[in-house]
């Protein structure tokens with residue numbers, strides 16, 4: 001007995017749906033990034049501490065070192081401990097903006113935004129230049145530019161090409177000046193961070209805002225060094241598979257899978 005036309009159509013429809021599902025599952029739509037947020041004005045947020053616990057030993061850039069150049073110096077390269085980052089920024093239409101260091105006499109928020117900071121506009125991208133993968137990056141963000149209130153979209157690209165994002169938005173009632181500490185963000189990737197972009201966005205539409213912001217106390221941790229003697233970083237022919245540096249290996253070269261996303265205390 002042959003199946004009816006309706007049954008065959010249902011079978012074909014199910015087959016196509018299954019095929020599309022398998023295609024979807026094969027595309028890496030999200031990475032293994034853990035986001036940590038500490039919204040200013042939210043006393044229950046402890047994202048910065050959790051980030052510190054997860055990241056381990058952190059190097060800090062507080063922009064107070066005279067070697068960064070005089071007040072107003074353009075910053076296209078930012079050292080944070082042993083890691084060098086390329087810095088780039090852009091207006092919403094893509095026109096480049098040059099980030100620079102600046103002394104702000106009204107910034108007296110210890111360990112958050114204090115004295116000299118990094119000034120940017122609309123979007124700011126950190127690109128690690130170091131050989132050793134960067135595992136963790138965090139910073140405090142100040143919403144400047146009195147004409148607009150912004151939230152901050154944090155986009156992370158990992159070394160395996162996966163991308164993730166989340167939004168930092170504080171819970172401080174607006175006072176009309178729109179000058180406020182937005183909060184702290186931290187991201188951790190066991191795969192390694194290829195790029196992190198902070199974008200000032202309209203809290204309602206999510207579109208990029210033409211708005212000034214500052215960052216300070218940039219915190220960074222490199223991926224731990226793996227001892228080659230204990231590592232199976234060889235292919236079946238016994239050849240080393242090191243991707244980023246000799247004597248070190250990564251998820252991709254060792255077959256090690258990192259943990260999945262571990263939300264911070266208060267992902268909005």
Ligand SMILES: [Ca+2]
Nearest residue numbers: 062114116216
């Ligand atoms: Ca500072």
Ligand SMILES: [Ca+2]
Nearest residue numbers: 143144145148
């Ligand atoms: Ca603003």
Ligand SMILES: [Ca+2]
Nearest residue numbers: 143149150151
């Ligand atoms: Ca804001």
